[in-house]
Amino acid sequence: MEPDWDDLKVFLAVARGESLSAAGKALRRDPATVGRRVARLEEALGAPLFVRAPTGYGLTEAGGRLLAHAEAVEQAVARGAEALRGEAAGLSGQVRIGAPDGCANYLLPQVCARIHAEHPGLELQIIALPRVVNLSRREADFAITVSPPAAGRLTVQKITDYRLHLVAHRDYLENAPKISALEDVPQHPIVGYIPDMIFDAELDYLAETGAVTVALGSSAVSVQLGFLRERAGLGIAHDFSLPFVPGLVKVLPEAVALTRSYYLIRHAGDARIERLSRVGDMLIAGLRAEVARLEALT
Known part of the structure; x- marks a missing residue:
């Protein structure tokens, strides 16, 4: 028996979700039904497609080979559906x-x-x-x-490309120790990412400030800007975010200027x-x- 598109949809859902429960949720089917469909497909193809483990379902070598073909079918079906809908207009x-x-x-x-x-x-x-x-x-x-x-x-x-600068609220700067050089920055609380939650090295800005610790940290840029809006200290911010937070101004713009x-x-x-x-x-x-x-x- 050759697998049909419905069989391949089940296979793709398990491969991507790495579990029957995740696949069932994506397909809106009972996980047990998904498991039976996978077993039926493996029997039809005469090869195991997944390695079952307590941590989830991983692809076997045969499953890896089938994945590329299943994705090609998925893309062909999507292109066909778009052609029928006449999406050239909208x-x-x-x-x-x-x-x-x-x-x-x-x-x-x-x-x-x-x-x-x-x-x-x-x-x-x-x-x-x-x-x-x-x-x-x-x-x-x-x-x-x-x-x-x-x-x-x-x-x-x-x-x-986009640019980032060291910033602070103008009210904070009026009442805080003067900042005339990069060496003055460590005297101030630094707002930034939680260091051990930085998921990309391009987001690690701490060294650019000359400081060694983040006094007020968050994994979310919006929260960091919230700290800065509350006059909590200095932080690196995207230039494109500054129009959304009135009162923030650039500090030492020539000394601390990043491009990402x-x-x-x-x-x-x-x-x-x-x-x-x-x-x-x-x-x-x-x-x-x-x-x-x-x-x-x-």
Whole structure:
């Protein structure tokens, strides 16, 4: 018996969720039913597709070979559905975007709102996580990262550079010890990421401040800006976030000036899907324009 598309959907869900329960949730089926479908597929193909362990389901060598073919079928089905819907005129369907919370809070809402205004049939979802979104598990269709991935069957496009500076609330600076050089910074409380929760080396800004500890830390950029808004100390902030927090000003802008980059990541095969390809192009263009607009206000 040759596997049909429904068999492959079950296989993909288990491969990505690494458990019957996660696959069942994604498919809206009972985990026991998912387990029976996997067993039936393995019997039909005459090879084990998964290694069962207490920690979950891992792909065997045969399962790894089937994965690429199953994803190719998935992409072909998606392209066919788009052609039937006539999406050359207007896009529709769900698109999920994972991004660091700075981008998710201060850039993506404006960009996605404009895309949706042009394509009201789209369902755009933003996932803001203090980690890199796992595309292999299909947590999202796109991931925006601050470092390009080192491995994987992925398409990587640089979106834009963005700038960060040392900042503080002007009221804090009026009442705190004077800051005229980088050597003065360690006298002040530093706001930043929790050091052992930094998930990308590009987010480790502490050394740039000349300080050795973070007095007020959070894994979320929005919380860090909240500390700074409350006159709690100094911190590194994205220039594009400053228009959202009135009162924050740059400190020693010549001495502490950082440049980082955003990258758009997707599965390599997804670039051939019209809907995702067009949304990806709109995300890149929109993010570039929004970073430039907001940075020009600071």
